[in-house]
Amino acid sequence: MSERAARATPPLPPQPSAPINPTPRGPVPMAPTVSAVRQVHLTIDGRAVSVPEGATLLEAARETGVSQCSAEIPTLCFLESLTPVNVCRICVVDLEGTRALVPACSRKAEEGMVVKTDSERVRLSRRLVLEFLASSVDVSTSPQILDYLEQYDAHPDRFGPPQAPSATRDESRAGYHTTGTYGRQDACTTSSLDAGNTSALAATVAQPVKSDNELYVRDYGKCILCYKCVEACGIDAQNTFAIAVAGRGFDARISTEYAVPLPESACVYCGDCIGVCPTGALMFVSEFEMRRAGTWDESRQTSTDTICPYCGVGCTLTLHVQDRRIVKVGSPITNGVTRGNLCIKGRFGWQYVQIQGHRIQNSRFKMEDSRTEDPEGSSESRGDECASSKSRNR
Numbered sequence: 001m002s003e004r005a006a007r008a009t010p011p012l013p014p015q016p017s018a019p020i021n022p023t024p025r026g027p028v029p030m031a032p033t034v035s036a037v038r039q040v041h042l043t044i045d046g047r048a049v050s051v052p053e054g055a056t057l058l059e060a061a062r063e064t065g066v067s068q069c070s071a072e073i074p075t076l077c078f079l080e081s082l083t084p085v086n087v088c089r090i091c092v093v094d095l096e097g098t099r100a101l102v103p104a105c106s107r108k109a110e111e112g113m114v115v116k117t118d119s120e121r122v123r124l125s126r127r128l129v130l131e132f133l134a135s136s137v138d139v140s141t142s143p144q145i146l147d148y149l150e151q152y153d154a155h156p157d158r159f160g161p162p163q164a165p166s167a168t169r170d171e172s173r174a175g176y177h178t179t180g181t182y183g184r185q186d187a188c189t190t191s192s193l194d195a196g197n198t199s200a201l202a203a204t205v206a207q208p209v210k211s212d213n214e215l216y217v218r219d220y221g222k223c224i225l226c227y228k229c230v231e232a233c234g235i236d237a238q239n240t241f242a243i244a245v246a247g248r249g250f251d252a253r254i255s256t257e258y259a260v261p262l263p264e265s266a267c268v269y270c271g272d273c274i275g276v277c278p279t280g281a282l283m284f285v286s287e288f289e290m291r292r293a294g295t296w297d298e299s300r301q302t303s304t305d306t307i308c309p310y311c312g313v314g315c316t317l318t319l320h321v322q323d324r325r326i327v328k329v330g331s332p333i334t335n336g337v338t339r340g341n342l343c344i345k346g347r348f349g350w351q352y353v354q355i356q357g358h359r360i361q362n363s364r365f366k367m368e369d370s371r372t373e374d375p376e377g378s379s380e381s382r383g384d385e386c387a388s389s390k391s392r393n394r
Contacts (some may be wrong), residue, residue, distance in 0.1 A: 002024070025240055042113035051109050057093060058104040061117060071116055074126065076278055077226035078105040081333045081340050082236045085227045090148070091128050094119045101125055106110050123152060135162070136250075138222045141280030145224075145371050156202075165206035165221065169251070170259040185284075203250060209288075212261040215348050217288045222281040223254055228284060229273035230254065236377040238342045242267040254281075271347035275330050275340050284328045287352045297322065305332070308346040313337065326350050 038053045044061055051060040053301055061073055076088035086104040092101035096114035102120065116122065134156035137147040149156070210218040225245065233243050242265045246255040256265040274282045283291075290296040301322045308315040315338045318330045329347050333340035 022388045040109045044115045082231045093117045127154045131156045135159040136204045159202040162204045222279045228276040232272040232276045269344040309344040318333045
């Protein structure tokens with residue numbers, strides 16, 4: 001067919017299209033309605049308090065500030081970013097109508113509750129808990145516990161002198177309790193007790209420091225079994241489960257699987273356990289060495305918030321600096337990005353700052369020394385170098 005004939009061919013008539021079934025109209029999407037949170041009314045220390053349903057007694061006391069005592073309910077195992085485990089029993093309060101004292105960190109506020117946060121019964125319970133802890137654990141690096149001991153007039157030394165450290169604590173098995181294990185015999189010896197003192201030795205968890213890596217040390221002689229490190233290593237933060245509680249009763253302790261050294265465990269060295277430890281049982285190697293040398297001084301330290309330079313997440317770092325040197329790094333739990341959690345780079349990867357700064361400082365000192373020794377020769381040599389560079393560039 002020629003091109004002219006093709007152009008003369010009339011177009012085909014439009015084909016009838018199939019009927020379009022209209023799409024059935026559904027409900028218009030709407031934002032869900034937010035129901036008002038029911039308020040719970042209770043009485044704390046003689047004052048009427050109203051808090052949202054689901055709030056704990058500790059939150060009610062802290063948010064409302066009903067009194068100086070209730071606003072400062074002591075806590076050790078509680079942290080806002082972790083699930084309450086109710087193990088330290090120092091935050092107990094007196095709830096009217098109950099036989100036992102209840103932990104304020106986990107007990108939910110209910111309608112009509114009458115709570116006393118500083119009764120004589122509460123103070124006695126807290127005093128005994130503090131005395132038991134301080135008589136068996138080294139709390140020298142926990143200012144929080146030391147303040148509580150003074151506040152509640154606790155005297156842990158009334159249980160007697162502490163026993164010597166034991167190196168076999170990790171070898172104990174649940175259900176096997178032998179008289180004299182770790183040297184905790186009940187009989188008194190004249191060599192270990194003062195004359196006329198018939199009290200038994202105070203059982204302790206003292207043991208050698210575990211220093212099996214270059215990042216942090218584990219001094220479980222300072223561990224109060226608050227479970228914070230276990231929670232941070234587990235479902236609340238890292239989900240690594242490198243550590244857990246082993247043993248029962250007084251033999252309970254924090255341990256890796258089968259008590260293997262830390263480098264052989266599942267630990268990823270994020271350091272979240274260090275950030276939540278309240279007693280210094282887990283400590284940076286830098287801090288541990290400075291304390292051992294007697295140079296650690298928090299009054300000379302400053303803290304500065306900055307952003308981690310390693311990746312694009314933007315984690316906030318809190319640098320603790322003493323004598324123009326970073327001594328440890330943390331992260332605020334109130335930060336919405338980190339919630340106090342970091343990785344190995346953010347928490348431990350800051351040595352390069354000091355190494356680079358040390359090199360720059362040394363090079364500056366060398367230049368100043370050379371200029372002081374022979375300033376004329378230095379200028380002449382610099383002039384000769386400039387002349388030679390110009391001749392090379394021509």
